[in-house]
Amino acid sequence: MSGTAGGLLAALENSAVAAAIRESSWLYPALEIAHILGIVWLVGGAFLFDLRLLGLSRAIPAPALAQHLLPWSRRGLYLLVPSGLLLFSTNAVTLAADTVFHLKMLLLLVGGLNAGLFHRFLSPSSEAWQHTGIPVAAKAVAICSMLVWLLVIACGRLLAY
Numbered sequence: 501m502s503g504t505a506g507g508l509l510a511a512l513e514n515s516a517v518a519a520a521i522r523e524s525s526w527l528y529p530a531l532e533i534a535h536i537l538g539i540v541w542l543v544g545g546a547f548l549f550d551l552r553l554l555g556l557s558r559a560i561p562a563p564a565l566a567q568h569l570l571p572w573s574r575r576g577l578y579l580l581v582p583s584g585l586l587l588f589s590t591n592a593v594t595l596a597a598d599t600v601f602h603l604k605m606l607l608l609l610v611g612g613l614n615a616g617l618f619h620r621f622l623s624p625s626s627e628a629w630q631h632t633g634i635p636v637a638a639k640a641v642a643i644c645s646m647l648v649w650l651l652v653i654a655c656g657r658l659l660a661y
């Protein structure tokens with residue numbers, strides 16, 4: 501990486517915050533734990549809701565389950581993004597050139613877009629699903645969601661080596 505972007509990445513990596521995380525014996529693992537707790541909330545909530553869309557736990561109406569689970573997914577993001585950015589800062593130059601990191605960010609975008617499309621176009625009619633059944637488009641969103649979050653986790657694990 502060269503030019504302004506390369507300079508910014510180097511500045512981030514050499515910042516006092518990044519240096520403090522690298523030098524501390526507990527900050528880095530603490531951030532990894534926060535990152536994993538974020539994954540549990542985000543992916544746990546998303547998977548359980550996706551499984552409902554695919555036909556499991558039919559006793560609970562989809563809108564009620566969404567109301568219960570999806571705030572936890574949002575809270576997961578509040579943990580994941582800051583902890584991820586801090587982890588990134590410690591090794592910014594190398595990670596920014598890593599194909600696995602690029603793939604992870606792209607997949608994050610796809611996961612966000614998938615969830616956004618669901619909330620914009622499908623969930624407004626979800627009150628009716630208890631009678632009509634879950635539409636095929638919502639099942640497709642659920643499969644996409646499960647696949648994307650699994651791949652994001654796989655990319656994250658590969659980055660940690």
Ligand code: HEM
Pocket residue numbers: 532535539542543580581583584585587588595608649652653654655656657658659660661
């Ligand atoms: C802005 C968002 C994110 C950024 C910048 C980010 C960045 C990172 C970085 C730099 C690492 C490497 C840590 C290490 O070397 O131990 C990492 C690890 C990881 N990330 Fe993320 N991440 C983000 C979001 C996510 C999301 C949404 C997921 C999953 C749904 C995820 C899953 C993982 C996993 C599984 C690991 C491996 C943790 C470990 O094994 O210790 N990340 N992330």
